[in-house]
Amino acid sequence: xxxxxxxxxxxxxxxxxxxxxxxxxxxxxxxxxxxxxxxxxxxxxxxxxxxxxxxxxxxxxxxxxxxxxxxxxxxxxxxxxxxxxxxxxxxxxxxxxxxxxxxxxxxxxxxxxxxxxxxxxxxxxxxxxxxxxxxxxxxxxxxxxxxxxxxxxxxxxxxxxxxxxxxxxxxxxxxxxxxxxxx
Amino acid sequence: xxxxxxxxxxxxxxxxxxxxxxxxxxxxxxxxxxxxxxxxxxxxxxxxxxxxxxxxxxxxxxxxxxxxxxxxxxxxxxxxxxxxxxxxxxxxxxxxxxxxxxxxxxxxxxxxxxxxxxxxxxxxxxxxxxxxxxxxxxxxxxxxxxxxxxxxxxxxxxxxxxxxxxxxxxxxxxxxxxxxxxxxxxxxxxxxxxxxxxxxxxxxxxxxxxxxxxxxxxxxxxxxxxxxxxxxxxxxxxxxxxxxxxxxxxxxxxxxxx
Numbered sequence: 258x259x260x261x262x263x264x265x266x267x268x269x270x271x272x273x274x275x276x277x278x279x280x281x282x283x284x285x286x287x288x289x290x291x292x293x294x295x296x297x298x299x300x301x302x303x304x305x306x307x308x309x310x311x312x313x314x315x316x317x318x319x320x321x322x323x324x325x326x327x328x329x330x331x332x333x334x335x336x337x338x339x340x341x342x343x344x345x346x347x348x349x350x351x352x353x354x355x356x357x358x359x360x361x362x363x364x365x366x367x368x369x370x371x372x373x374x375x376x377x378x379x380x381x382x383x384x385x386x387x388x389x390x391x392x393x394x395x396x397x398x399x400x401x402x403x404x405x406x407x408x409x410x411x412x413x414x415x416x417x418x419x420x421x422x423x424x425x426x427x428x429x430x431x432x433x434x435x436x437x438x439x440x
Numbered sequence: 441x442x443x444x445x446x447x448x449x450x451x452x453x454x455x456x457x458x459x460x461x462x463x464x465x466x467x468x469x470x471x472x473x474x475x476x477x478x479x480x481x482x483x484x485x486x487x488x489x490x491x492x493x494x495x496x497x498x499x500x501x502x503x504x505x506x507x508x509x510x511x512x513x514x515x516x517x518x519x520x521x522x523x524x525x526x527x528x529x530x531x532x533x534x535x536x537x538x539x540x541x542x543x544x545x546x547x548x549x550x551x552x553x554x555x556x557x558x559x560x561x562x563x564x565x566x567x568x569x570x571x572x573x574x575x576x577x578x579x580x581x582x583x584x585x586x587x588x589x590x591x592x593x594x595x596x597x598x599x600x601x602x603x604x605x606x607x608x609x610x611x612x613x614x615x616x617x618x619x620x621x622x623x624x625x626x627x628x629x630x631x632x633x634x635x636x637x638x639x640x641x642x643x644x645x646x647x648x649x650x651x652x653x654x655x656x657x658x659x660x661x662x663x664x665x666x667x668x669x670x671x672x673x674x675x676x677x678x679x680x681x682x683x684x685x686x687x688x689x690x691x692x693x694x695x696x697x698x
Contacts, residue, residue, distance in 0.1 A: 278477075286469070290461040307469050308476065315477050316631075319662045368454075375451045376458025398444075399456055426443065433448060 296339035610643035635665035642673035
């Protein structure tokens with residue numbers, strides 16, 4: 258189960274009133290930001306991408322009828338924006354070798370530096386995955402959604418999610434071992 | 441689900457934290473979104489110093505761009521609007537005309553509460569900048585300048601349109617909309633433009649106002665502007681029906697765009 262359990266999610270059944278936008282923004286901002294970064298939006302386009310997501314949310318909120326969970330609807334927007342931006346930026350930034358910027362941290366790395374290194378590693382790893390696996394990696398491993406939730410959010414059959422997750426996990430482990438061996 | 445060892449879990453946890461936006465990120469995006477959404481959204485908490493710096497930078501930039509892009513157009517529109525106000529006054533003074541609530545009633549709170557006032561910071565310097573760049577403004581010409589105009593400019597101009605409507609200056613609003621259509625013909629806020637145009641036409645007493653309003657509602661039944669368009673155009677239609685037999689005193693002569 259994900260740690261993301263915004264209060265507004267509970268009110269999503271039956272539709273969300275436009276006045277709830279502020280709450281949605283507050284609850285989901287971090288999720289949107291992280292997903293966009295992990296799904297390959299380059300830093301220089303991140304601000305625009307985040308804004309675009311919330312503009313679409315704002316304009317579409319009145320039409321959201323609660324047929325799906327709010328996070329599913331929201332993730333659909335995030336995915337659309339992310340892939341559009343990533344395609345525009347090309348794959349250059351996402352396809353760089355993993356270890357290029359994964360130098361070992363200093364002898365006494367701060368927590369912030371460790372987090373930054375980990376974030377970079379994860380971004381590089383995610384960037385090397387195809388879109389389907391990347392999505393499962395981001396939602397299941399990084400955002401810690403359950404396989405059932407991932408299936409619901411992506412519209413992919415549950416068994417397919419499990420299959421992709423097994424592969425992604427193995428690839429992540431292998432990438433980490435390569436990194437350890439190279440440092 | 442999480443058949444990961446402790447080290448892998450730690451890296452993912454750290455990565456998640458490392459990918460999480462900072463307070464500055466949140467504030468920056470919130471302040472950029474505010475004008476684009478025109479919502480009274482409360483920016484996330486930041487330190488007072490950070491907040492002031494962000495506000496100052498935002499307003500300074502906004503003031504400059506507003507002056508650069510709209511000084512000439514605004515003045516022309518204002519003059520046109522002033523003339524229209526005089527005509528509207530004549531129309532409203534016709535004895536048989538009922539109270540023109542459409543022209544005087546404030547808009548519903550949903551949009552009336554929007555922070556639309558153009559910031560007063562640095563108006564003199566902004567105007568000087570505008571004067572030194574005669575080719576800039578909403579009437580800017582040239583493909584290069586057109587390419588430079590984006591969603592921010594569109595939102596900015598729509599806020600001015602909204603301000604004009606709220607101040608019962610629909611003529612100015614329509615002039616600004618015409619200019620916006622010329623400078624950013626393929627904008628992203630066409631629904632908002634359509635709503636503003638309908639409201640402007642209705643406030644002016646245009647005969648096509650009610651039908652335009654019905655067409656807008658039919659096309660955008662879920663729009664946030666439906667209530668306001670309906671509110672403004674409903675009494676306006678009643679006024680129109682009464683004053684239309686007196687073409688000499690009505691506010692005609694303007695090509696109503698749909």
